Amino acid sequence: MKRKCRFFFAVLLILCLVTGSVATGEQAATNKTTQTPSAKPSPSATPAPQKTEKAAPAPQFQVDAKAAVLIEASTGRVLYAFNENQPLPIASITKVMTMLLVMEAIDSGKIKPTDTVTISAYATKMGGSQVYLKEGEMFTVEELLKAVAVHSANDAAVALGEKVAGTEEAFVAMMNQRAEELKMKNTKFLDCTGLTDEGHFSSALDIAIMSRELLVNHPKITYYTTIWHDTFRDGKFDLDNTNKLVKRYRGATGLKTGFTNKAGFCLSASAEREGTKFISVILGSKSNDARFSESARLLDFAFSNWESAAIEKMGLQAGIVKVKKGVATEIPVTFSENATVVVKKGSKGKITETVEVPELVNAPVKAGQPIGVLNIDLEGERLASIPIVAAKDSEKCSFGLVAGMVADRWAKLFVK
Numbered sequence: 293m294k295r296k297c298r299f300f301f302a303v304l305l306i307l308c309l310v311t312g313s314v315a316t317g318e319q320a321a322t323n324k325t326t327q328t329p330s331a332k333p334s335p336s337a338t339p340a341p342q343k344t345e346k347a348a349p350a351p352q353f354q355v356d357a358k359a360a361v362l363i364e365a366s367t368g369r370v371l372y373a374f375n376e377n378q379p380l381p382i383a384s385i386t387k388v389m390t391m392l393l394v395m396e397a398i399d400s401g402k403i404k405p406t407d408t409v410t411i412s413a414y415a416t417k418m419g420g421s422q423v424y425l426k427e428g429e430m431f432t433v434e435e436l437l438k439a440v441a442v443h444s445a446n447d448a449a450v451a452l453g454e455k456v457a458g459t460e461e462a463f464v465a466m467m468n469q470r471a472e473e474l475k476m477k478n479t480k481f482l483d484c485t486g487l488t489d490e491g492h493f494s495s496a497l498d499i500a501i502m503s504r505e506l507l508v509n510h511p512k513i514t515y516y517t518t519i520w521h522d523t524f525r526d527g528k529f530d531l532d533n534t535n536k537l538v539k540r541y542r543g544a545t546g547l548k549t550g551f552t553n554k555a556g557f558c559l560s561a562s563a564e565r566e567g568t569k570f571i572s573v574i575l576g577s578k579s580n581d582a583r584f585s586e587s588a589r590l591l592d593f594a595f596s597n598w599e600s601a602a603i604e605k606m607g608l609q610a611g612i613v614k615v616k617k618g619v620a621t622e623i624p625v626t627f628s629e630n631a632t633v634v635v636k637k638g639s640k641g642k643i644t645e646t647v648e649v650p651e652l653v654n655a656p657v658k659a660g661q662p663i664g665v666l667n668i669d670l671e672g673e674r675l676a677s678i679p680i681v682a683a684k685d686s687e688k689c690s691f692g693l694v695a696g697m698v699a700d701r702w703a704k705l706f707v708k
Contacts, residue, residue, distance in 0.1 A: 353593075355586050358556065358576025361496040362590045364634040365504050365562065365569035366600055367676075371634075372590060376497040379478045380575050383550030384421070384444045384534075385494070385558050386486030388502050389467045390453065391548075394437055395510035397456045405434035409455045411447075418446035420487055421534075423524050425451060439524055441516035442531045444549060446485040453484040460484055474501050489554040496573040503547050503560045503571050517546030517562075536584050537561050541591065547571070549583075557583040563591050567602075568634075570594040601640045603631040603668055603678065610680045611649055613663055618655030618686035625649055625663045626683045633668060633675040644669050649680055655688040 352372065359375035370376070397403045413427045423445040425431075431448075433455060439448035453463030460483065467481040476498035482488045506513055520539050522531045533539075534549040543563040550558035556576040563570055572590035577583035605627035614622045635643065649664030657663075664680040 355574065355590065356577065356582055357574045357586055359496040360572070360574050360586070360590065361500050362570060362572045362594055363500045363504065364594070364598060364600060365507055365564075365571050366632040367634050368501070368504055369634050370497070370500075371570075371594060371598060373497070376500075377478055377495050379480075379493040379495055381489045381492065381552065381555035382486060382494045382499065382575065383489075383552045383555040383558055384446075384486040385499055385548050385550035385560050385573075385575075386481065386484065386492070387440055387444060387449055387550075388499065388506060388548050388560055389470065389481065390449050390463075390484045391437070391440060391513060392502055392506040392510070393456060393463070393466055393470060394433070394452050395506065395513055398433070399510060403433055403455060405432065405437070407433045407455070409433060409436055409451050411451055412454055414460070415447050415450040415454060418450055418485060418487065420446050420485070422447040423529055423531075435524065438516050438519065438522060439531060441513070441546075441548075442519045442522060442533050443524070444534050446487060449485050471498070471502070474505060476501055486550055486552070486555075489552055496575050499560050499573045499575070500571050503562065503573070507545065507547065507562055507569070507571070514545045514562075517548070518544070535559065535561070537563075537587060540584070541588055545569075551580075559583045559587050561587040561591065563595075565595055566599075568595070568598070568600045570598075597637055598634055599637050599640065600632050600634045601643065603633065603645070603666075603676065605666065605678055606630045609683070610647055610664070610666065613649055613682075614652045615657055615686040616652055616654050617689050618657065619689055620684065620686035623657060623686050624683040625680050627666060628660075628679045628681045631668060631676040631678050633670075635670055635675070639670060642670055643675070647680065655686050657682050657686040659684050 355374055358380055359378050360372065361370060361376040362372035363370050398405060408430050411425045411427055411429045416425050416427050421444045423439045423443060425447040433452065436448040436452050439445040440452065450460050453460050457463035457466055463484050464481050467484065471479045471481065478495040479498045480491065480493055482492040518538055520533050523529060524531050535546065537544045541563060543565040545562045545564055547560045547562045556578065557580050558576065559574045561572045570591055572587050574583050574587050577586060606629050608627050610625045610627050612622050613625050646667045647664065648667060653663060659682055661682045662679050663682050666678040666680060667674060668676045
């Protein structure tokens with residue numbers, strides 16, 4: 293115990309000696325460990341996304357499109373950018389947000405993949421790519437989601453929007469609200485399909501943001517976005533993936549194509565190799581082939597030059613901290629989460645990790661209370677930080693508390 297506690301205890305002990313004797317003692321360990329953290333290759337399991345605020349790098353080469361961006365998926369770090377904030381028509385890439393809201397509804401329990409959707413007259417009136425739904429037909433959420441993810445079916449997208457929100461208008465309001473929550477600053481949705489060109493827009497960076505949200509927090513979507521060929525309506529209608537990279541590019545996981553005369557050829561493409569994931573966005577490409585070749589070029593650039601590393605620390609002990617005026621004179625502290633960083637290929641061995649915790653904190657201390665931080669750096673650049681928290685409580689020492697402790701010891705000694 294600290295001096296104040298020992299004083300209180302000594303006074304009470306003297307009083308106790310008048311009527312009897314008592315033996316008591318308390319020891320506190322004073323070991324403090326220093327760990328040398330190490331970075332590991334990023335595992336296939338998706339870590340919690342790390343929010344980064346890094347300026348977009350200057351383009352290192354020209355992409356044949358109106359706008360483009362390349363990010364690492366786990367961290368959101370921008371690795372290439374060209375006109376990334378320019379608002380542009382995006383056509384069916386709109387359906388990335390549609391799929392995101394549907395997956396959020398599924399994962400929250402609001403709807404189930406097996407739920408039945410009755411097709412409305414309004415949903416049957418969509419043009420463009422469709423699976424030719426008829427009013428009154430019934431399909432499951434999963435069947436319609438597959439039609440959207442693989443075939444980019446506009447009628448299926450509207451039917452899903454109506455299932456989630458009641459009407460397409462209400463669903464579009466949800467889309468815009470979600471875009472605002474994700475800090476998509478150059479986006480406005482007018483429908484859930486992308487059929488509207490005028491006044492309906494987004495930017496390459498905003499598309500990367502919502503694509504990342506979908507892939508990282510709802511990875512089951514890749515089950516649908518990687519289907520190359522399937523059927524709809526009991527095998528009567530063929531579904532062929534509009535994203536040719538699914539078949540042509542190693543590690544492709546999606547995500548969504550888009551085309552109108554005004555938007556040009558667009559693609560949000562994602563790929564994963566050895567646990568490292570990238571997302572590229574191409575807007576306003578001049579041809580169908582060009583959007584795929586330019587997307588592949590961006591992804592090749594990413595895989596050739598960058599890799600992610602997982603810093604797996606959550607729950608591990610980060611040291612021991614002394615507590616001033618605390619019942620527990622010292623407490624263990626632990627790392628509260630993991631982190632993922634993206635670095636130039638071959639530089640993972642240069643990552644440094646520094647534990648910063650004070651030698652002494654004041655009581656009271658609550659379990660989970662932030663105590664320090666683990667800083668993860670590479671050649672002077674801060675890549676990430678992991679909070680270090682108290683692993684247990686330490687109440688503030690007081691006369692009443694010590695009196696209670698003595699009474700408890702007396703009870704244990706003399707009461708059988």
